[in-house]
Amino acid sequence: xxxxxxxxxxxxxxxxxxxxxxxxxxxxxxxxxxxxxxxxxxxxxxxxxxxxxxxxxxxxxxxxxxxxxxxxxxxxxxxxxxxxxxxxxxxxxxxxxxxxxxxxxxxxxxxxxxxxxxxxxxxxxxxxxxxxxxxxxxxxxxxxxxxxxxxxxxxxxxxxxxxxxxxxxxxxxxxxxxxxxxxxxxxxxxxxxxxxxxxxxxxxxxxxxxxxxxxxxxxxxxxxxxxxxxxxxxxxxxxxxxxxxxxxxxxxxxxxxxxxxxxxxxxxxxxxxxxxxxxxxxxxxxxxxxxxxxxxxxxxxxxxxxxxxxxxxxxxxxxxxxxxxxxxxxxxxxx
Ligand SMILES: *[C@@H]1O[C@H](CO)[C@@H](O)[C@H](O)[C@H]1NC(C)=O
Ligand SMILES: *[C@@H]1O[C@H](CO)[C@@H](O)[C@H](O)[C@H]1NC(C)=O
Ligand SMILES: *[C@@H]1O[C@H](CO)[C@@H](O)[C@H](O)[C@H]1NC(C)=O
Ligand SMILES: *[C@@H]1O[C@H](CO)[C@@H](O)[C@H](O)[C@H]1NC(C)=O
Ligand SMILES: *[C@@H]1O[C@H](CO)[C@@H](O)[C@H](O)[C@H]1NC(C)=O
Ligand SMILES: *[C@@H]1O[C@H](CO)[C@@H](O)[C@H](O)[C@H]1NC(C)=O
Numbered sequence: 001x002x003x004x005x006x007x008x009x010x011x012x013x014x015x016x017x018x019x020x021x022x023x024x025x026x027x028x029x030x031x032x033x034x035x036x037x038x039x040x041x042x043x044x045x046x047x048x049x050x051x052x053x054x055x056x057x058x059x060x061x062x063x064x065x066x067x068x069x070x071x072x073x074x075x076x077x078x079x080x081x082x083x084x085x086x087x088x089x090x091x092x093x094x095x096x097x098x099x100x101x102x103x104x105x106x107x108x109x110x111x112x113x114x115x116x117x118x119x120x121x122x123x124x125x126x127x128x129x130x131x132x133x134x135x136x137x138x139x140x141x142x143x144x145x146x147x148x149x150x151x152x153x154x155x156x157x158x159x160x161x162x163x164x165x166x167x168x169x170x171x172x173x174x175x176x177x178x179x180x181x182x183x184x185x186x187x188x189x190x191x192x193x194x195x196x197x198x199x200x201x202x203x204x205x206x207x208x209x210x211x212x213x214x215x216x217x218x219x220x221x222x223x224x225x226x227x228x229x230x231x232x233x234x235x236x237x238x239x240x241x242x243x244x245x246x247x248x249x250x251x252x253x254x255x256x257x258x259x260x261x262x263x264x265x266x267x268x269x270x271x272x273x274x275x276x277x278x279x280x281x282x283x284x285x286x287x288x289x290x291x292x293x294x295x296x297x298x299x300x301x302x303x304x305x306x307x308x309x310x311x312x313x314x315x316x317x318x319x320x321x322x323x324x325x326x327x328x329x330x331x332x333x334x335x
Pocket of ligand 1 (some may be wrong): 079
């Protein structure tokens with residue numbers, strides 16, 4: 001399903017009907033101490049489990065926290081969230097593949113109805129966000145709980161709440177170089193990357209970035225190859241002629257269970273499981289099953305993860321909105 005960036009761009013242009021470059025004429029509802037955050041309630045989401053009710057509750061709770069913080073700092077302004085639904089539109093699918101035009105359509109709707117707030121909580125799908133920046137001259141801030149792909153990098157007005165793919169590649173390159181950890185006493189220069197084609201949205205873009213020949217990861221390693229499908233993965237586990245002992249996999253532990261089963265694995269094999277937003281690892285008394293023996297998990301501490309993020313006191317969304325109102329909004333802070 002992945003296409004090279006140029007192919008993708010052309011394909012997208014063909015796909016959003018009647019649309020050339022579009023400059024939104026926006027009257028922002030953002031003055032006289034009145035701050036409004038416009039939330040695009042999209043049918044396509046990077047997170048299959050998130051319903052629009054969840055999102056609405058989370059944003060409302062976040063706004064409430066911001067209000068309380070502002071009051072306790074003696075700043076009396078109105079902070080509101082408005083939710084914009086794609087009514088009557090034909091976005092039936094809920095995964096990101098059909099999301100390209102939904103964000104744009106919503107954005108047009110907002111601008112025709114003059115409902116634009118100070119800041120936009122935009123799409124979480126990389127395609128949708130990419131398309132918005134491709135086709136519009138977006139000069140107000142946008143927050144995204146996703147947009148993981150490299151094609152959403154370096155957008156001045158975009159703040160991504162969760163770790164984008166670029167951040168992951170930089171971390172992995174640094175980690176490959178490290179040689180002074182108790183469990184890693186020499187640096188690595190090679191890797192295999194497992195890609196099955198059935199990954200979740202975040203993993204899709206993470207693996208996409210590791211695969212891309214132009215990415216930092218690919219350029220820093222001496223050898224990198226993709227393992228496509230379970231067969232190729234399983235063959236490498238005992239292959240005497242393999243060129244790397246490190247395999248990057250993205251997903252939850254059950255992916256390892258189904259890949260490894262009771263298979264024989266060479267002692268030297270290390271699997272790096274990228275599973276950033278899973279809080280299970282931090283629960284009390286978790287014990288690693290046998291199949292996790294060769295696996296190092298890369299994850300985020302729950303405070304930084306997506307789980308219940310919008311509800312927690314210190315969530316990124318809250319602090320971004322808060323900073324925005326305070327006037328030292330930092331577009332590039334979260335990279
Ligand atoms: C926004 O705030 C104003 C003033 O507090 C309030 O009257 C209005 O109902 C709010 N709108 C929404 C959508 O919350
Ligand atoms: C998403 O699509 C489903 C199925 O067509 C529909 O029932 C639902 O109302 C849509 N949700 C939104 C937010 O548009
Ligand atoms: C890999 O993809 C196949 C379908 O193409 C699926 O049946 C299988 O469960 C996937 N394996 C993993 C480990 O995700
Ligand atoms: C975790 O294990 C310890 C020691 O085995 C036990 O005392 C404790 O109750 C366990 N905690 C939970 C939440 O199961
Ligand atoms: C999310 O956070 C709220 C408030 O902090 C808490 O009541 C709720 O149980 C949490 N939900 C989950 C699924 O952890
Ligand atoms: C939020 O941040 C403050 C300081 O920045 C810290 O003291 C507090 O424990 C944090 N709260 C949560 C729920 O993480």
